[in-house]
Amino acid sequence: xxxxxxxxxxxxxxxxxxxxxxxxxxxxxxxxxxxxxxxxxxxxxxxxxxxxxxxxxxxxxxxxxxxxxxxxxxxxxxxxxxxxxxxxxxxxxxxxxxxxxxxxxxxxxxxxxxxxxxxxxxxxxxxxxxxxxxxxxxxxxxxxxxxxxxxxxxxxxxxxxxxxxxxxxxxxxxxxxxxxxxxxxxxxxxxxxxxxxxxxxxxxxxxxxxxxxxxxxxxxxxxxxxxxxxxxxxxxxxxxxxxxxxxxxxxxxxxxxxxxxxxxxxxxxxxxxxxxxxxxxxxxxxxxxxxxxxxxxxxxxxxxxxxxxxxxxxxxxxxxx
Amino acid sequence: xxxxxxxxxxxxxxxxxxxxxxxxxxxxxxxxxxxxxxxxxxxxxxxxxxxxxxxxxxxxxxxxxxxxxxxxxxxxxxxxxxxxxxxxxxxxxxxxxxxxxxxxxxxxxxxxxxxxxxxxxxxxxxxxxxxxxxxxxxxxxxxxxxxxxxxxxxxxxxxxxxxxxxxxxxxxxxxxxxxxxxxxxxxxxxxxxxxxxxxxxxxxxxxxxxxxxxxxxxxxxxxxxxxxxxxxxxxxxxxxxxxxxxxxxxxxxxxxxxxxxxxxxxxxxxxxxxxxxxxxxxxxxxxxxxxxxxxxxxxxxxxxxxxxxxxxxxxxxxxxxxxxxxxxxxxxxxxxxxxxxxxxxxxxxxxxxxxxxxxxxxxxxxxxxxxxxxxxxxxxxxxxxxxxxxxx
Numbered sequence: 280x281x282x283x284x285x286x287x288x289x290x291x292x293x294x295x296x297x298x299x300x301x302x303x304x305x306x307x308x309x310x311x312x313x314x315x316x317x318x319x320x321x322x323x324x325x326x327x328x329x330x331x332x333x334x335x336x337x338x339x340x341x342x343x344x345x346x347x348x349x350x351x352x353x354x355x356x357x358x359x360x361x362x363x364x365x366x367x368x369x370x371x372x373x374x375x376x377x378x379x380x381x382x383x384x385x386x387x388x389x390x391x392x393x394x395x396x397x398x399x400x401x402x403x404x405x406x407x408x409x410x411x412x413x414x415x416x417x418x419x420x421x422x423x424x425x426x427x428x429x430x431x432x433x434x435x436x437x438x439x440x441x442x443x444x445x446x447x448x449x450x451x452x453x454x455x456x457x458x459x460x461x462x463x464x465x466x467x468x469x470x471x472x473x474x475x476x477x478x479x480x481x482x483x484x485x486x487x488x489x490x491x492x493x494x495x496x497x498x499x500x501x502x503x504x505x506x507x508x509x510x511x512x513x514x515x516x517x518x519x520x521x522x523x524x525x526x527x528x529x530x531x532x533x534x535x536x537x538x539x540x541x542x543x544x545x546x547x548x549x550x551x552x553x554x555x556x557x558x559x560x561x562x563x564x565x566x567x568x569x570x571x572x573x574x575x576x577x578x579x580x581x582x583x584x585x586x587x588x589x590x591x592x593x594x595x596x597x598x599x600x
Numbered sequence: 601x602x603x604x605x606x607x608x609x610x611x612x613x614x615x616x617x618x619x620x621x622x623x624x625x626x627x628x629x630x631x632x633x634x635x636x637x638x639x640x641x642x643x644x645x646x647x648x649x650x651x652x653x654x655x656x657x658x659x660x661x662x663x664x665x666x667x668x669x670x671x672x673x674x675x676x677x678x679x680x681x682x683x684x685x686x687x688x689x690x691x692x693x694x695x696x697x698x699x700x701x702x703x704x705x706x707x708x709x710x711x712x713x714x715x716x717x718x719x720x721x722x723x724x725x726x727x728x729x730x731x732x733x734x735x736x737x738x739x740x741x742x743x744x745x746x747x748x749x750x751x752x753x754x755x756x757x758x759x760x761x762x763x764x765x766x767x768x769x770x771x772x773x774x775x776x777x778x779x780x781x782x783x784x785x786x787x788x789x790x791x792x793x794x795x796x797x798x799x800x801x802x803x804x805x806x807x808x809x810x811x812x813x814x815x816x817x818x819x820x821x822x823x824x825x826x827x828x829x830x831x832x833x834x835x836x837x838x839x840x841x842x843x844x845x846x847x848x849x850x851x852x853x854x855x856x857x858x859x860x861x862x863x864x865x866x867x868x869x870x871x872x873x874x875x876x877x878x879x880x881x882x883x884x885x886x887x888x889x890x891x892x893x894x895x896x897x898x899x900x901x902x903x904x905x906x907x908x909x910x911x912x913x914x915x916x917x918x919x920x921x922x923x924x925x926x927x928x929x930x931x932x933x934x935x936x937x938x939x940x941x942x943x944x945x946x947x948x949x950x951x952x953x954x955x956x957x958x959x960x961x962x963x964x965x966x967x968x969x970x971x972x973x974x975x976x977x978x979x980x981x982x983x984x985x986x987x988x989x990x991x992x
Contacts, residue, residue, distance in 0.1 A: 295628020296865055469976045502942055510927040510935045526915050529904040533895035537946050538939040572945040
């Protein structure tokens, strides 16, 4: 089985708010630390990848944000310009400007044009061997299927012309499970789990792209070991809580309330995780990233997630650093 | 709030009582749909009248919570019994509908197509089907269009809409304008030229040469045919889009921003609050979801948890000496240590979130805070419980 980072092109998707960008950024960091020349691309250019590495805004032209690690943000207009320049040998930028705007207009209305400019650019970087691995902070669950299925859909719609020729090699890369994989990031909550299962089914039904793994993010640690919950319950009895408060020099009730909240949250989430685990198609690995209670954001938080992911994927970050 | 302020809108209750259209917005995963349903349930129960919740993509659980097998583009009434079972005598009616984008587009085409032939040609066009079925941008406009339609129908006292997940939270605000622009655009007319006449203007020639090489003439012809067909609906669509825009800007419409206090959603909420202010749209309220309890922020408790972690062994020993039934001293010490650690962990998150909250600017008068709930909302009673927390 090909592990996440053994692919050449890895799409990381997931419902909004589950930590998709952080996980994509962390995976890319991990790959780069393994010595892979890594490109990470943010498709919905919101600037979250830049935030994850604590750097200034990313652009279409990749910039090296860490050794071996290049970050870019997708722009369909730039992608088209590049395509026209490389494929159509159109040298005049002045001519491309209004042309690109026209295409942008069509792309907004005609199906698949925008999608193929995105997927085509990513596959191009793989074909040209510009990077060892391209990790995509892909669109959220609703859009990603349209993107992955676009080359084929276009292939069906467009019978002749250059685009038709192009879709061939793009689909070849996309459909090769050794080269390309999709990973879904999920948090152990009801809606994200439901959406992950739905997306897994849609990827199987509507695309020929390989689902290479599901990453459960922010998994709460088990608070108590064996027999400890009984002790906690006993400590919760009013007379004991009072005695404890006296001994500790202040009311321990809120501290206990917080522990109870943690236990309840953990229990609810464990149920959702169990549902995820048992409903995923056979053979799709489930990777856990613990809730890190991170104080920091930016690069520090990203490397913490990378470390946790490394531990799960048997990659030793410390040794690599 | 002082008594003299009661005339002002100071709660979600006042907001729902004084407006006719409520647009719930925010980034994905913050609980928009549940918030919309809870607000609708509360309005139907306590304010009366006919209330409709229009949602984009409800979880099956939400349908179940509303006592519905499933609901679609057609509005369905939530059974009255459900309220009674939840211990509430509803003053009004609660209705629910789901936005079916494809169906709604088809309805629009049926309404605006000049004749049956054009109508059928559009509905059968492969590009049309691709756009309406697959492309998420098309949700934006349709959601606002449905909202306008439902409001104009006069069938409801209050319509609450939960907005579709958009790449950019403000996309749907601009959707009516974009739709009007699209149809008025010179580019559109330009693009449809070759199908009408074989003579290309000098201006459009280079475009077609390149487009032909890239896309192939058949695809280009398909696109042109689609645009020409669509243009027949020009007047209807533009007028419509303008009417939708007016509705969004009117006094009877209000926007409620939902967010959690995690960095990314809060950032988007911030952006959204600003966008609403810039567009002079009526910002009614801010709902902060999944907020951790206040006791996590208390400095004295923080210090106590730290002490408890440091002195867990001695505290446990003293406790066990006086009361042997608790358990073994070592095990008790371990539990105390874990409990104190857990408090410290959650305290870190709560502190960061409190900071995030303080940073939210452009805040409306009404800010409702909903705590982190232990379990998922499973029935109408659960929705009403959530609604009660929203209310005040």
